[in-house]
Amino acid sequence: MDSKNADHTETIHRADTGTDKHGETVAETRIHESRMEAALLEEKPYAWRKSFLKLYACIFVGYLCSATNGFDANTFGGLSAIPSFVNFFGITASNQGLVAALYVIGNVAGSFFAGPCADQYGRKIGMAIGSGICIIGAILQAAGQNLATLMAGRFVLGMGAVLVQTAGPSYVVEMAYPKYRGQLTGGFQTCFFLGTIVSTWLEYGLNYCDTTSSFVWRIPLAVQGLPSILVLIFVWFIPESPRWYIGRDQLEKAREILVKYHGDGNRDSQVVAVELEEMIEVISISGSDQRFWDFAPLFSTRSARYRTFLVTCIAWFGQLDLPPTSYYLPLMAKTAGITSVQTQLLLNALQTPIMMVAALCGLRFVEKLGRRKLLMFSSAGMSASVIVITACTANQAGKPAVGGTGVAFLYVFLVVFAFAWTPMQSLYPSEVLPFNTRAKGLAYMNFMVNCVNILNTYVPPVAITNSGWRFYILYIVWDAFGVVVIYFFFVETKGRNLEEIDQIFESDHPVKASFETKMALTKEDGTIKVVDHE
Numbered sequence: 351m352d353s354k355n356a357d358h359t360e361t362i363h364r365a366d367t368g369t370d371k372h373g374e375t376v377a378e379t380r381i382h383e384s385r386m387e388a389a390l391l392e393e394k395p396y397a398w399r400k401s402f403l404k405l406y407a408c409i410f411v412g413y414l415c416s417a418t419n420g421f422d423a424n425t426f427g428g429l430s431a432i433p434s435f436v437n438f439f440g441i442t443a444s445n446q447g448l449v450a451a452l453y454v455i456g457n458v459a460g461s462f463f464a465g466p467c468a469d470q471y472g473r474k475i476g477m478a479i480g481s482g483i484c485i486i487g488a489i490l491q492a493a494g495q496n497l498a499t500l501m502a503g504r505f506v507l508g509m510g511a512v513l514v515q516t517a518g519p520s521y522v523v524e525m526a527y528p529k530y531r532g533q534l535t536g537g538f539q540t541c542f543f544l545g546t547i548v549s550t551w552l553e554y555g556l557n558y559c560d561t562t563s564s565f566v567w568r569i570p571l572a573v574q575g576l577p578s579i580l581v582l583i584f585v586w587f588i589p590e591s592p593r594w595y596i597g598r599d600q601l602e603k604a605r606e607i608l609v610k611y612h613g614d615g616n617r618d619s620q621v622v623a624v625e626l627e628e629m630i631e632v633i634s635i636s637g638s639d640q641r642f643w644d645f646a647p648l649f650s651t652r653s654a655r656y657r658t659f660l661v662t663c664i665a666w667f668g669q670l671d672l673p674p675t676s677y678y679l680p681l682m683a684k685t686a687g688i689t690s691v692q693t694q695l696l697l698n699a700l701q702t703p704i705m706m707v708a709a710l711c712g713l714r715f716v717e718k719l720g721r722r723k724l725l726m727f728s729s730a731g732m733s734a735s736v737i738v739i740t741a742c743t744a745n746q747a748g749k750p751a752v753g754g755t756g757v758a759f760l761y762v763f764l765v766v767f768a769f770a771w772t773p774m775q776s777l778y779p780s781e782v783l784p785f786n787t788r789a790k791g792l793a794y795m796n797f798m799v800n801c802v803n804i805l806n807t808y809v810p811p812v813a814i815t816n817s818g819w820r821f822y823i824l825y826i827v828w829d830a831f832g833v834v835v836i837y838f839f840f841v842e843t844k845g846r847n848l849e850e851i852d853q854i855f856e857s858d859h860p861v862k863a864s865f866e867t868k869m870a871l872t873k874e875d876g877t878i879k880v881v882d883h884e
Contacts, residue, residue: 385628386847389620390529402527405611408588409525409534413541415477415518416776417577418484419511420545420702422453425570426504428553431694435567439497451807452501456487456508457515457800464516465645465793473521473591476789480513481578481585488575492568507574512800514581516793523780524591524788527612528621528847532716535780536773540713543706543772545577550699557692593785593848596629604629628849633785647787648794653855654787660840661779661791665798667832668775671732672739672763672825673810683757697757704761705768712769720844721778725836728770733829735763736822744819781843784852 395402429435430446441449460483468476487507494500519538526534549570556566589611592604605617605626613619648658683694715724742756783791813821841854841864857863 385624386528386621386850387845389624393619393621395527395529395614395621397530399614401611401614405525405527406534408611409522409537410541411581411584411588412473412477412518412522412525413538413544414577414581414584415480415514416538416541417545418481418514418574418581420542420547421549421574421577422504422507422511422545425549425553425574426450426453428550428698429567429570431691431698432553432557432567433691434562434564438564438567439494439500441497445497447808447811449497449501449504451804452504453508453511454800454803454807456505456510457512458508458797458804459505460509460512461516461793461797461800464513464796465790467513468517468520468789468793472594473517473524473789474585474588476517477514477521477581478585480510480515480517481581483507483510483513484578485575485582486510488572488578491574492572494571503571508800510578512793512796514578515796516789519776519780520789520792521591522776523848524593524785525589525611528625531781531848532721532777532844533713536709536713536716536777539772539774539776540706540709543702543709545574546702547699547706548576549573550702554692554696554699592625593629593633596626596633597785601626601630625847628847629785632849632852645790645794648791653860656855656860657782657784657787658791658794660782661795662798663832663835663839664775664779665795666802667729667828667835668771669799669802670806670825671767671771671829671832672736672760673806673814688757701761701764705764705772708765708768709772713773716773716777717844720842721774721781722836722840722842724770725774725778725840726833728766729829729832729836731766732763733826733833735759735766736826736829739763740819740822740826743822778840778843781848781851782841782855785848 426449430441430450435441439449464476464480467479471479484507487503487505487510490503490506491500492503494503519535522538523531523535552573553567553570556569559566589607590603592607595601595604595607605622608622608625609615609617609619612625613622616622647654649655683697688694688697712724719727738759739756742752742759746753746756779792779795780788810821839861841851841860843851843854843864846854854860854864
């Protein structure tokens, strides 16, 4: 069948030219069984056209939601190394873990209404409400005069952060152009480092101020509200997710957004036509997203349970990989013989730009290597890095050089982790979850992530005190186990539109189905013929 309408994405494994049985010169491209992939082969969109630049600006507003979470991740870890902050609030070894974990506890509490909020009121409003709550939390912390206020601020900030962490990636993946969905959605979690870079380097610079004034640590606490303020300003100037409009039976609004941002103003765009057709086929206007209390569809069918299992794996393997370095890196450096506060803060600050560069590099391979290969490579590298860290920790007593090697391999671990797991933590769950359960599924993932974080915040200090370096063996085994789970259970999602991914999970063997391909033959006259690939 000649198909100038055949629609497909950019997953090109092999391309060559030859002559078919009619003597026509053709280009052969192996593609997934996806209408969108063939449509993209036909339209060949330019990545920097004007409509895309507008789309990228809209998506960046969603990225700021990730930066919100990034501000906290390193802020408290850095402040815990500043004596004036520790002394003012009376933070001790006995309460430091609780103060650090309250942000995570707030995340857990907010997870129960984060999904319903983004479903009921839209992705934009979900981001706005979460940002407003984050601003309140930042004010409480920055203005706090006692430990109770600081702890309340961290809890409130955590509640707001989970709302934006649910609505933000939902918005990004649903607005992203199909051809660049991997890079654009993976970029969400990468922008986590925008927050961490600003917070850590701000703390590092302020520490050189020769003053006992509290502004040295109040400014970093206040700046945590900056990305939330920016979201509240700009969220009113971006469109709502077209998939959310489809779910509300508002087809024309969805069409207008897709034509403007995906079709470059062309109402006859094949990509837009396929997107609308598949959204209408898959998205239910009476789905569970219409019922704020209904989380059952996350577990009600075999395919739903499979998706939820994959989301759970992303949460556990992406978080329980090493003790949280952002909180404990200054302590680890001190153990290695690095006692200077400035040096500890510098080490804490350096990890964020290094990880951001690694994550940006990883984005380049999301579509080339696929999700599975990237994750398996990363988990294997993480396990190998932890082996070295464990060996150094076991033998560093009285040997600063050995301790320094351990800290160096900690950075190797962070690079390998950020290369794949940072972009995948937002990309993969957003892809495998269908529209009607995406927001609730991402809220569930945030719930799981933060349950793991609570475990990984409280347990390591006690376990390391009691068992020393042997505790790190847990992480070696866990990271290696992740490689096995990814190989046998993770489906490959590259090369398909969001709605087309649903077909994979209806198969009896989802992993095998995710690799099935066909051959697209591009003829001299520009038409495309899709045939079964032998």
